[in-house]
Amino acid sequence: MTYPHLYQTIRLVSYTILTGGLLAYLVLYGRLHNWPVIGRGELRIISNKTVSRDMSVSDDAQICHIPHLDPFSPDVNKFIHVRKSYSCQKWNLITYQRDFKLIVNKTVISQHYRNFSKCSYQPYIKQVDSHNGIKLLREKFMNFTEFIKVTDEFCVAVCFDKNDKILTKEHHAFVIRNQTLVRVRNKARSVTQGETSAKKRPMDVAMIGLESTSAMNFIRHMNYTRNFLRKELAAVELEMYNKIAINTFPNVIPMMLGIPLQEMNDTQGFNDHYPFIWKDFKKAGYVTLMGQDGTSGAAFHYLRKGFRQAPVDYYMRPYIRELERTNNIGLCSGNRLVLQCIFDKLADFITTYHDVPKFTFTFISNPSHDNPNGLGVVDLPLMRTLSDLNTRGLLNNTLLLVFGDHGSRYGPIRRTSQGILEENLPVFYVSLPRWFREEHSDLYENLRGNRDKLTSNVDVYATLHDILELGKGHVTPRVTGKYGTSFLRNIRRGRTCASLQIPTNFCMCQSSNHSYPNTSKIAHDLSQRVVKEINTMLLNVSHLCVNLTLGTIRHVWRLRSQLKNETNDFSTKIYFVVQFTVLPSNADFEATVRYFKGEFSLIGDILRTNKYGGQSDCVLRHKNAIVLERYCYCRK
Structure with missing residues (x-):
């Protein structure tokens, strides 16, 4: 009569041992792989340590899948306003161009400029050593009252009244075969x-x-x-x-x-x-x-x-x-x-x-x-x-x-x-011309086959070099880019953002997997520490820029990889995207943060996602203005 109870006891002890062993294994595995405990303790972002390019995803047999997007999805459709035209203000301009002539519009003169006297043809070119300056070719200045034949690419027609007062200035451009x-x-x-x-x-x-x-x-x-x-x-x-x-x-x-x-x-x-x-x-x-x-x-x-x-x-x-x-x-x-x-x-x-x-x-x-x-x-x-x-x-x-x-x-x-x-x-x-699509049908089919493969800017350079070589009669390209592959060649489906020099925070072979409440501890801690990083970047110009404080937290997402046959990179490294505003500038920011081996690190730049024209003019002459202008809110 005691045997059934003995069997039950043995089964209970066995189940307890097995469950305890499994839990112990998971805890040990989590510690070995530094899983973050979300919501407990303080988050740490490595001070002044920004990982600018995280290229650690393995290239082994991976296929990037970018999420399907609907251009008119409900999330964005309410912000879309299509406008196809733009009306310019009507100006009563005196000159117009036809072929290689500048012509005085007699109708405009009779209706609006009865005291018209003459126009001056004033050609110009780019000024050397200046990206904005022009050089007037004064030796070519000529007056005209009806029309003038043009010999220069760019000119301004300055028209005067009988008292030599300027009536209009009009710029014209011509393409003159050299x-x-x-x-x-x-x-x-x-x-x-x-x-x-x-x-x-x-x-x-x-x-x-x-x-x-x-x-x-x-x-x-x-x-x-x-x-x-x-x-x-x-x-x-x-x-x-x-x-x-x-x-x-x-x-x-x-x-x-x-x-x-x-x-x-x-x-x-x-x-x-x-x-x-x-x-x-x-x-x-x-x-x-x-x-x-x-x-x-x-x-x-x-x-x-x-x-x-x-x-x-x-x-x-x-x-x-x-x-x-x-x-x-x-x-x-x-x-x-x-x-x-x-x-x-x-x-x-x-x-x-x-x-x-x-x-x-x-x-x-x-x-x-x-x-x-x-x-x-x-x-x-x-x-x-x-x-x-x-x-x-x-x-x-x-x-x-x-x-x-x-x-x-x-x-x-x-x-x-x-x-x-x-x-x-x-x-x-x-777009390729018809003759090319027919004579090089294999290259055209490569292009069509590449439409759903991961491509990027470096591939454009390789394509342009390919076109140069094909024009010289080289069907097999002799020159390619350091990183890219011509759109006309068969691009391997297993390429990754890392191989194309695309930083992780811009890589779309990943998408949001989990959204955290804006009021959660992780949302607050991540946002607060990113704000601290911004203020750290502004330390050297603190006499020009105010200290920023956290305003509103908009979103926090955890990312997941979109790579088939993905490696353990995303099981040992966890990526978050955080969006928030700061005060007093009301600037909107977005940052990608990586968790790895118990530490949180910024990945790439902290992005400014609203316009900042005028807010940071006080740092535009600074040697690091390209970065500072996104974050600075000038004191004056």
């Missing part, structure tokens, strides 16, 4: 190494960049251009194109140099000595153009000196700079959108040098830099420009790249969980 330049580039092309001339077919390159334009925002606001790219130009969208850095300059640099900014040895001075890709195109016999609006914040000029000499053959900066200084209201200069002026000159350049290989880089900033809803203003001007060029057969030999530098960095969409992903996933379309 036959000497054509002969020089033709000669350079004839001596390039390669196969027989019959196999050489250099392809034009047109890069059109759009400021703060994510793939999702392109869908929302650029529907006419998007439809034209896909239906008329058979463009391929790179759906997993991941930015490499925070803002425009460090995202353009890998495209042009093939390396991240950290390897550039950036002095924030003049940029002439760097081996930018357009120099390789020049050597290969190409004529080159560069045009950007928003000149104060242009890609190569924001808090930098730009270029001593014009970096390309047709450098639009002097003209655009003067447009922004004259009759300027909003996005307009006089009766014209500045962005339309850039597209017009791009089209003129492609037309004028239709029989010469061309490399062009244009970048539109002003409509979308501060407001993602401003992007729609670019849609029709860009679509019409591309459509006109295509109709005239001027894109029949062109590699066209339409891309964003990054997504929107400010505003209500950016503060959503989808907004974080969008900022890091800029738009990127690649």
